[in-house]
Amino acid sequence: MNYNEVISNVQIYGFEDAVKGAKYSYAVDLNKVSSEISKSTIALAASQPGSGHDQFMTGIILQFDLTFSNKAWVEAERYKFLNFITSQSTMHRITKFNLDDVYMPQVDKRIVEIMKEKVAAYNQLQTEIKEKQENGKDVTALTAKLDQMYLELLYSNPAGFRLTAKMSTNYRALKTIYRQRKDHKLPEWRAFCQWVRTLPHSEFITGETAAE
Structure with missing residues (x-):
């Protein structure tokens, strides 16, 4: 390096x-x-x-x-x-980074793929919540789920x-x-x-x- x-x-x-x-x-x-x-x-x-x-x-x-x-x-x-x-x-931007660029090369590629999957699922649910809010639907349960998914992202993110x-x-x-x-x-x-x-x-x- x-x-x-x-x-x-x-x-x-x-x-x-x-x-x-x-x-x-x-x-x-x-x-x-x-x-x-x-x-x-x-x-x-x-x-x-x-x-x-x-x-x-x-x-x-x-x-x-x-x-x-x-x-x-x-x-x-x-x-x-x-x-x-x-x-x-x-804390603020974990779901916005390009995960192909931000990890040390020694990070196991399987872990990177898991992180990508978690980010994609989070962003998909976030979009779903926004659409339901625009249609006046209750999103309380989904928002709680989204918060939990964000914590999973933060705590699963590897040291690399x-x-x-x-x-x-x-x-x-x-x-x-x-x-x-x-x-x-x-x-x-x-x-x-x-x-x-x-x-x-x-x-x-x-x-x-x-x-x-």
């Missing part, structure tokens, strides 16, 4: 200001502080996660679209500083269902994520870490030079 299958629309903010801010601790005249990356900047970035010495990296902000399976999203949600801006929703969310994080948070996920079993996490290595001065995050 390539990183462009999970990451898109990347925006990076505050890089130069954050690098400049890293020098404030020993500065007297802030007008003389530059945004040039120095040996001390590199040393601060290379400090151990949790030490606090790499705090300036929180000022390097990223926004991006991330496409993960439900399985990967559950794991992503543990990171406090990997923030959701907004996302697609199975992919959704896209707009996310926000920072270089310092990525430092932790990268170390924990670069060799993960899920291909999405490995692709995510592949993307991290393409970021400007990714060595701040990975601790790896280009040669490595």
